[in-house]
Amino acid sequence: MRQPERGTDLTDLQTDRPHPARIYDYWLGGKDNFLPDRQAAEHAISAAADIPAAARENRAFLRRAVQLAARSGVRQFIDVGAGLPSPGNVHQVAQSVDPQVRVVYVDNDPIVLTHGRALLVDNRSTTVLTGDVRELDELFERPELRALVDLSQPVAVLLLAVLHFVTDEQAREAVRQVYERVAPGSYLLLSHSTHEGNPERAAEVAKTWDKTASGIRLRTRAQVTELFEGWELLEPGVEFVPLWRPEGEGATDASTRWMYAGVGRKS
Numbered sequence: 001m002r003q004p005e006r007g008t009d010l011t012d013l014q015t016d017r018p019h020p021a022r023i024y025d026y027w028l029g030g031k032d033n034f035l036p037d038r039q040a041a042e043h044a045i046s047a048a049a050d051i052p053a054a055a056r057e058n059r060a061f062l063r064r065a066v067q068l069a070a071r072s073g074v075r076q077f078i079d080v081g082a083g084l085p086s087p088g089n090v091h092q093v094a095q096s097v098d099p100q101v102r103v104v105y106v107d108n109d110p111i112v113l114t115h116g117r118a119l120l121v122d123n124r125s126t127t128v129l130t131g132d133v134r135e136l137d138e139l140f141e142r143p144e145l146r147a148l149v150d151l152s153q154p155v156a157v158l159l160l161a162v163l164h165f166v167t168d169e170q171a172r173e174a175v176r177q178v179y180e181r182v183a184p185g186s187y188l189l190l191s192h193s194t195h196e197g198n199p200e201r202a203a204e205v206a207k208t209w210d211k212t213a214s215g216i217r218l219r220t221r222a223q224v225t226e227l228f229e230g231w232e233l234l235e236p237g238v239e240f241v242p243l244w245r246p247e248g249e250g251a252t253d254a255s256t257r258w259m260y261a262g263v264g265r266k267s
């Protein structure tokens, strides 16, 4: 698994090769991307025109799942693999339930820190840290995180569209570390790319990440479900993103099948 080295120069945005945060930003209609990101993003679209819709549906899942946690009383959130700021960021959704909510954004891509400082740290209840989903033990000890998050109280940890960038073992370990660190009543919000909804197009779409540092690992529903071991998996379990508690008219036949979503609760 190729990933940026620890201690990556924060000023080196590596604009000569595609990065997941910027590819995703392009699909969401953002402007924080460079030519290699756009070329990779366009490759995916040429293989599967519904990929940008899948990215939007993932953001809609973020909104539904964050609302669920906030309405259940959770007042602190840690968003790992947060990505570039996009309308409906976690603090905007959660603070619409309670303005006192605190949010820590974490990403291993320095561009997220650069842009996040301007757009996500908009009040004293949010911060953006550079950190890695493969090093959550270290992250949970960081004074900047502890300044906003009281680990004796319930917290919602988001691992949305990020675990497909690490190995099976690293993904299991990340979820295990979250479970061990958080208090009862905490939530795990998770989404993950899969080939199962589009078996004939997935291999071509997966090439989108060939030139990124991490590549991508598409996983099955069973593998994603296994990540929730120990957690109380809320209804409807692990489901395609648009089918996870759809709102309004609900999912349509046009809904995408590129990602699974699930929400777990620590009893």
Ligand SMILES: C[S@@+](CC[C@H](N)C(=O)[O-])C[C@H]1O[C@@H](n2cnc3c(N)ncnc32)[C@H](O)[C@@H]1O
Pocket: 003, 020, 021, 024, 058, 059, 062, 080, 081, 082, 083, 084, 106, 107, 108, 109, 112, 131, 132, 133, 134, 159, 160, 161, 162, 165, 166, 214
């Ligand atoms: C597809 S974006 C998802 C953004 C957001 N979580 C969402 O679902 O809307 C994936 C993000 O994960 C980040 N990422 C990739 N590997 C990571 C790692 N090992 N540790 C932390 N973040 C990582 C990327 O930089 C990118 O910002």
